[in-house]
Amino acid sequence: MSAPQPISPTFSPQKRRWQFPWVWKITVFYLLVMLAVPIAALLSRAASVGPGHFWQVATRAIALSAYEVTFVTALITALINGVFGTLIAWVLVRYSFPGKRFFDAVVDLPFALPTAVAGLTLATVYSENGWIGRLLAPWGIKIAFTRWGVAVAMLFISLPFVIRTVQPVLTEMEKDVEEAAWSLGATPGQTFWRVILPPLMPAILTGVALGFSRAVGEFGSVVIISSNTPFRDLIASVLVFQSLEQYDYEAAAIIGTVMLLVSLGILFLINLLQAWGQRYAQR
């Protein structure tokens, strides 16, 4: 068969790009108004103070401690969810048990439940009189209104990411490779560490990075479960919010810029991880 001839001029590929020019106008205009202008306003406000002053405000003791609480807690919780998320994904893909569909659906709850509700109920459940907090109180462990509370809120909101990135990879993974390793005499431990885990690693790390990114920016649930005390459990988002409440726009803009730059860095890392994962999948 010969190649189909374009019937009308609208068919030629050169023309295609210019169909619906207003679609392009809407896309570009919306992104400019919604994203580019606000980001430019933040960066220009932060830049207007000069590098010396910027550095001084960005590295104030209260800001440094807020970064530490935010980033260290977010990283630890993302890693915990990396371990449990992989385990849950494994159980959901490989095993069958009653209620499996329910547990699978419930994993998405943190995406659907507003963060204020999450913060409220976590603060109650993990307070000294709460269902879980009551069991820990006799041991002298306080969770709500401490840094542990921040960690619980971050665990909640970053839980789905690892599960949802690992699940599709596990589903597609052929069981015969494992069986081959097994029949060649590998122990279950060796099979897990050398055969199952390596192809899952890009997906796990992508999920951890996505969860970390989400936890770093989280505000609603943390502000409710934390006591927001500087140097103890004050996170960076709350510090920005408090600066704004005190009309200290300069400090808010500077700390906000630091957070924006960190987010961009994580986004870049996630893109690298996803590219790595795709290369893995193609092999």
Place this chain on the structure above:
Amino acid sequence: MRSVKSSPTQEKPWLHALLIVIAIGYLALVLLIPAANVIFQAFHKGVVPFVQNLLEPDFLHAVWLTFALALVVVPLNMVFGLCAAWAIARHRFPGRTLLLSMIDLPFSISPVVAGLMLVLVYGRNGWFGSWLHALDIRVIFSFPGMVLATAFVSLPFVAREVIPVLEEIGTEQEEAAKTLGANEWQTFWRVTLPNIRWGLLYGVLLTNARAMGEFGAVAVVSGNVAGLTQTLPLFIEDAYKNYNTESAYAAAVILGLLALVTLVVKEIVERKTGIKPKL
């Protein structure tokens, strides 16, 4: 000689059971017990106090405002998302990857920082502040600012869900429709839209859930005045901080219901079509 081992697919049943127990235990600690607590707290004094809490004027205003916000933001982001998805999925051009990452950007920016950006643009000392003041238009601490903040945080959903679907269906059907004489609009309504409807539904669903539930960005730009610029999530936090736990939980049940509807519709679509939403 090695004894015959069971194959890995029939590994030890106790390990099986242990892993399932750990998985369910973790989900219970982090998700299920807190979710059950919302319902328990709202109703543990009976239905009458619960209903009374729902009839407070500040609460009713917060419900109305939350719905009004979603009613404005969801269509806005839907139109943008469809335009952006079509532009990206149907064209190859320099800067395409950059455009894609730009659309994803709101997910990685902290909502508080998003609100701060809007204050720096539209606030009294912001870029357009004096100009808006001269025209007597209030954006920050009023409804337009809350719309902007909500639209910002829920911007990526529709485009993210529709782009993969558009790429998968390809252009053959659209081109066939055009050969048969359909114009652009007819092609969109009769061919493209029916093909992308599930992806679009996902996107709209997630946009709506985020729009109704957004806290940080709206808290920054709204001023959080009860009965005036207070949405349901802000109402919850305000009631909780004022030790009015019962009305906080009454409102939490309403938002929890929204989450439940979102999850159920998502599950139905997933069973019907087999597609999973993009993260």
